[in-house]
Amino acid sequence: MSNLIEALQIFLKYGDPIRPTHCSHDELLVCTSPTLVSDEDKSRLKELGFFPCDSDDCFKSYRFGSC
Numbered sequence: 001m002s003n004l005i006e007a008l009q010i011f012l013k014y015g016d017p018i019r020p021t022h023c024s025h026d027e028l029l030v031c032t033s034p035t036l037v038s039d040e041d042k043s044r045l046k047e048l049g050f051f052p053c054d055s056d057d058c059f060k061s062y063r064f065g066s067c
Contacts, residue, residue, distance in 0.1 A: 003063075004064050006044075006048060007048040010037075010045060011032045017032075020032075024065070030050065030060075030061075
């Protein structure tokens with residue numbers, strides 16, 4: 001749980017949207033554009049299990065998502 005909380009705190013630095021997440025089959029999506037996130041934070045997010053989506057408008061994790 002601590003890795004998820006750390007990742008969400010990083011995302012919070014880049015905005016506080018009303019609907020920040022979306023979950024689909026085995027994916028947790030966080031609605032933060034990778035273009036806004038620093039390279040240092042992207043590197044840490046990767047270590048925590050979050051990767052930019054192909055559409056380049058969010059991050060996704062297979063580690064924390066399930067529905």
